[in-house]
Amino acid sequence: MTSLTTFYLSGIIGKEAFGSDGDAIGVIRDLLINAVPSGQNDPAQQLVIGVKLKTGKETKFYSFSTFRVVKAREAVNVTCTDLIELPGDDVNNGLLLVENILDKQIVDLEGRKLVRVNDVRLATLPAGTFAVAVDIGIEGLLRRIGISYPIKKLLSLFKVSIPAKFILWDDVQAIDFSNLNIKLSKSYEKLHTLHPSDLADILEDLGKKSSTSVFSALDEEKAADVLEELETSAQIHIVESLPVNKMADVFEKMPADEVADILDELEDDKAELLLKEMEAESSQEVRELLEYDDDLVGSIMTTDYLSFSESKTVEEVLRELRLRKPEPSELYNLFVTEDNDKLIGTFDLHDLVVAEPDTKLGQIMKSDPVSLFDDQKTKDIAEIVSKYNLLAVPVIDQDEQLQGMVVVDDVVEDLISERRTRKRK
């Protein structure tokens, strides 16, 4: 007997399993694997632990350890030495291959997109039976319909082969856990390897229920990054379907201008509820931004910025930066202000790095900085940004007090969405 047998899920589902005496004991309905991996490369996540067997009118879960799958030419035979019922806990913590994987959308972590599962490839090793890969190709589709063999024969006459497409189990993340009561944050662990904007694209393509459950499984930092990248309608769906306290926590991790943009789309009551739940400091910033009309600079500026007094030395500034660990956009655009927040100059990381540690900011800053007024129209931004080649423009009010900055990233988004809305109208 060979030590390795590979077979397809479609080849075993609906098959009868035979006891050691050769009598049929039931029809295989589903296979159960471990759903909660301890890490991405944990082989136990792929181990088949149970089998859903229909005997007469009764359907029960049994341990797979006593089952054997043997290949006989094109077909597979399943034999069983002993029926051991599986404890309910194991069933609840498992993932059903037919119910949760087959025909469902799952995340292809390598391709960073959603794919639909046509079949699952399994392998029996001495250590047990494992789910090895998912089949997302046309061949799997034809196999399921039962016309793979004749079509392959036909095409081989023309020397054409049907493309087969597999993804290794390690590189996929199941999405649908709806029938299970397992802890979701654990089960979606693999998704953390994805970039927030890829994750956002995937969430947009998922159904409403799944996108909510995947999102709520993310930690606050990641959730904030992903929420920023989502399209408006998806953002609103997420915000409205998550509990207010959880949402407020995520908002606190986001730049105030992004939060304001989202709240602007919500109903007033809901927005107020979220603002009240947020910490006073964060919500105050958002409230201030919400007061600006949509077409004013103030509505898209970020209030997360760093400013220093001109008497500070380079070393002091660097020390403070290490301490505060600011976002990149803050780090590249630094401001110098007087005591009353009046903007007098700008400098960036480059200026800091090339200067001697005891140099004062007043010596290295660029004075008379280009700036925008908070009540200026947003359409002026693009011109200024391109004319002066800026990554960010400081925003001041009529008293020349620094209020925030407009980051190029946000302007680009705005310009694109302006074009997009014009297209839609």
Place this chain on the structure above:
Amino acid sequence: MAFEKQSRKNFFRKLGIFLMILGPGIITGSVDNDAGGITTYSLAGAEYGYGLIWTLIPSFIVLVVIQEMNARMGIVTGKGLADLIRENAGIKITFFIFIGLLFSGIGNTTTEFAGVAGSMEVFGISKYISVPVVAALVWLLVVKGTYKIAERIFLVFSVSLLTYVVSAIMGKPDWKEIGSAVIRPRVEMNTRSIAMVIGLVGTTIAPWMQFYMQSSVIEKGLKMKNYKYTLTDVVVGCVITVVVAFFIMIACASTLHPNGVQIHAAKDAALALKPLAGNLASQVFAFGLFIASIFSATILPLATAFFVCEAFGFEAGLDKKWDEAKEFYILYTGILVVSALIILIPNAPLIPITLWSQVINGILLPVVLISMMILINKKKIMGIYVNGRTTNIIGWSAVVILIALSMVLLILPVLNK
């Protein structure tokens, strides 16, 4: 304080929501009045006068109920109908539905190009020029251009469908007679008239529309909160479909029917209107047909390719590049090219093609509807938004009647032989 400007915006906001949401139903309703529909309505009017106008009433009710279910499923699940069927009905039913949808998509698109060819012939332009030019333009518009703009332009143009009202009134119809024909329908029971009724219902409620409706609702990102706007949109869309159908039937019934003019295609109706209702009425009719045909020829192949890919898990969508969504673009281009080529064959067998795509529609529709009824009654999928009793009664009766009609449609040709 912070929300002052929002309350100022409130009125515009409401209006904005309304305009934003008004769309899926109206577009679907307009695409529904395609070349196939116009042909069928013209034939029915010319042959039976006002006699079959009553069929529009049950069609309207069923259409509203079905489209509402699609809208609701789209809003609640955020998933396309193709996705839901694939995930819940198993692969074999999915395969059957989508192979059927593919063939009926090709058949319907062929009918659209027949409409393009026919309407342009009224203006004296040969089909060997009009069809390739329109096909190329449609392909370029969709693949290289911006589909969203195109959709809007078509929507504006689809107002030209209302020119049928002009056509109809120019024919000086007898309103009293129309009224009594609707209130007291006299149904002639013979195979020909039953076939015509099936044709009318089949062309008004096409299977692909259900998929299209649901996808558009999702794309709009609609919410249950705005359900009443969505419902308005659905009803307005269905009213458009039925009103246009009504006036096409009347235009043909009041002019062609009393004179015993026999027609075989929509273009014949346009030509036949000329001596009876004047040159303008004829050209107005032809222009409406032309616009309707291009509109549907743009959307049908695109929608069909999209749903097939969605069901089988290929990447699809115009925002994807050719390499990313090869299957999608090949399918889309294939449907367009095959359909245009069929029309260009000299003496193309148009009538059998129309008949067969109607037959496929007829078989497909009950299968799609049954899947829909099962899906929308599943708590796991719809939560608290499962069907109410009235919707279920209308839905299931529609399924039963449609199956009965389809059976008749399938058996009829056998009996006639």
